[in-house]
Amino acid sequence: MSRLQDRLEARDGLKVRGAARPSLVATVDLGASKIGCFIMKADGSQRMGPDGEQDRTIQVAGVAHVRARGVRGGAIVNMEEAAQAVAQAVERAETMAGVSVSAVTLTTAGGQLASHRVRAGVSLGARPIGDQDLSRALHMALAQARFPGRRAIHLLPIGWSVDGARGVRDPRDMFGRELGLELLVVTMDEAAFNTLGHCLELAHLQLEGVVAAPFASALAALEDDEMDLGCICIDMGGGSTSTAVFAGGSLVHVDSLAVGGAHVTADVARGLSTTLAGAERIKTLHGSAIASANEDREMIEAPPRGDDPGAGDRPVRLGRPRRAPHLAEAASGPAFCAAAGVLHRAAFGPREAVASRILGGPRSVRDGEARVGVLNRAAGWLRENL
Numbered sequence: 001m002s003r004l005q006d007r008l009e010a011r012d013g014l015k016v017r018g019a020a021r022p023s024l025v026a027t028v029d030l031g032a033s034k035i036g037c038f039i040m041k042a043d044g045s046q047r048m049g050p051d052g053e054q055d056r057t058i059q060v061a062g063v064a065h066v067r068a069r070g071v072r073g074g075a076i077v078n079m080e081e082a083a084q085a086v087a088q089a090v091e092r093a094e095t096m097a098g099v100s101v102s103a104v105t106l107t108t109a110g111g112q113l114a115s116h117r118v119r120a121g122v123s124l125g126a127r128p129i130g131d132q133d134l135s136r137a138l139h140m141a142l143a144q145a146r147f148p149g150r151r152a153i154h155l156l157p158i159g160w161s162v163d164g165a166r167g168v169r170d171p172r173d174m175f176g177r178e179l180g181l182e183l184l185v186v187t188m189d190e191a192a193f194n195t196l197g198h199c200l201e202l203a204h205l206q207l208e209g210v211v212a213a214p215f216a217s218a219l220a221a222l223e224d225d226e227m228d229l230g231c232i233c234i235d236m237g238g239g240s241t242s243t244a245v246f247a248g249g250s251l252v253h254v255d256s257l258a259v260g261g262a263h264v265t266a267d268v269a270r271g272l273s274t275t276l277a278g279a280e281r282i283k284t285l286h287g288s289a290i291a292s293a294n295e296d297r298e299m300i301e302a303p304p305r306g307d308d309p310g311a312g313d314r315p316v317r318l319g320r321p322r323r324a325p326h327l328a329e330a331a332s333g334p335a336f337c338a339a340a341g342v343l344h345r346a347a348f349g350p351r352e353a354v355a356s357r358i359l360g361g362p363r364s365v366r367d368g369e370a371r372v373g374v375l376n377r378a379a380g381w382l383r384e385n386l
Contacts, residue, residue, distance in 0.1 A: 025058060026093070026101040028086055028205075029065075029213070030108045030196070032072055032239025032262060035085045036065035037093040039101060062097030064089050073239040073258035074110025076195050083202035090205065103206035109213035109235065109242040111192035113256040117158070118144045121180040128173045129162070137181040145185045151193040153210045154186035158250045167248065186212050186254050212254050214242035222246065238262045278303035 029036040039062035066089045070081030094100055120141035124133060137160075145152060160168040161180035171179060188210065197207040218233035227246040235242045242256035261283075269279035286300055 024061075024099060024101055026090070026104040027211075028090065028104045028106050028200075030071060030074075030082075030086070030106055030110075031068055031237055032074060032260065033068055033237070034065045035068050035071070035089045036063070037086075037089040037104070038063055039093045039097040039099065041097070041099075061099065062093035062095070064092030064096060066092070068238075071239070073260075074108055074237075074256065075192065075258075076110075076199055079195075079199060079202065083199050086199065086205070087203035090203065101205070103208045104200065105208045105211060106196055106200070107211045107213045107216050108188075108196065109237060109240040109256045110258075111188035111196070111210075113186065113188055113212050113214075113242065113254055114150070115252075115254040116145070116147065116185045116187065118142075118183045118185055119180065120144060120183070121178050124176055124179055126175075128175060129171045129179060131172065133179055134172070134181075137179050138183075141181050141183040145183070147185070147187050149190050150187035151190045151210075152185050152187050153193075154184070154212060154215065154251075154254075156184045156186070156251050158182040158184050158252055159248060169249075184251055184253075186215070186251075188212075212242070212244070212256075213237070214244035214254055214256065215251060217242075218244040218246065218251075224249065236260060272302040274302045274304065 023042045025040040027038045027040075029038075038060060040058040041061040043057055043059050066085055068082075069085040070076060070078030070083075071085075076082045090101065090104065118141045120137050120143075122133060122136045122140060138157075142155070145155070159166055159182050160171045161182070162168055162171050162174055162176040163178055164180070166180075166182075168174070193210065196210065200207045214233060214235045217235040218227075222231060222233060228249045230247040231245075233244045233246070235244070237260045239260045239262050240256055240258050241260055243254070244251060245253035265276060265279045265283055268274070268283055269276050272279065272282070274282070282300060282302065
């Protein structure tokens, strides 16, 4: 029996079992430079989670990746090639794991990711706050989360408040007159979501859900203390650069733009009149985020591009861009600067960002919307150093 038949039968089995908790978890990372697949298995053991419930432990059973095809800047530009690449990555992971999967969770930085904050409040009685009060506040917040043309992929609580006192992690069993909830809704373009689903259908897979790539990267790279203190995770991919901002242990902002490492490679190829493969090799072997004393005297070989000798067959000196004070070399490129601009806009809004550019500082905010401290500090650092 072919793997395609196994996959189709497994998909039908999932429909029969309904909401049964799956023993396999498969994810596909759809990037502009590579497409990867992870297959995880539940090992049967359980541990006590932070919420007091039993959590299963899983182990990685299969890993595979292939060169991306049909994807550019986080968006699918050739459906057939992208579906073939996804199917190839999944099949290789299935071979390694010795299983067949029928549904996957997709991670992507494309689809015009955006985040929105929604606030809701409900009145309380004389009794302690219970689960039904949390449910009422959540349903009221969800009723406001209406974004035409957008698909919600994450609904994450930023924090609770009791009688205006913010920073409450768990309001249950507390007393008060009003319970407030601030919810972060991460959305993507509806058409892009449908395109991703159709791509998986062509690969004979079901779409279980979409995860924002910067959120997934942050969960893998950041410690709990870093999220509590406030930090920004910048995920620089081949075709896009995405950001995830955390404060108080919660995700507070997500954004993405179509500028990535491939643009740096293209700039090197144009500047040295070399091939993209040669430029990628130069960037990989000679690029560094740490400045050295002899960097301006370093000589490298640039391969020729076709019949145009350009810089080929002769050593060239790689010039370094002018750096801002106390700014690492990696932060001098266009991808970092673009990500910095996105964060500055998120901290102050479009009008305040323009005002700070012209007048040298952000205008005071009088509207009642609280600005997250980590965003203010990041924007202030950017103004001082860029």
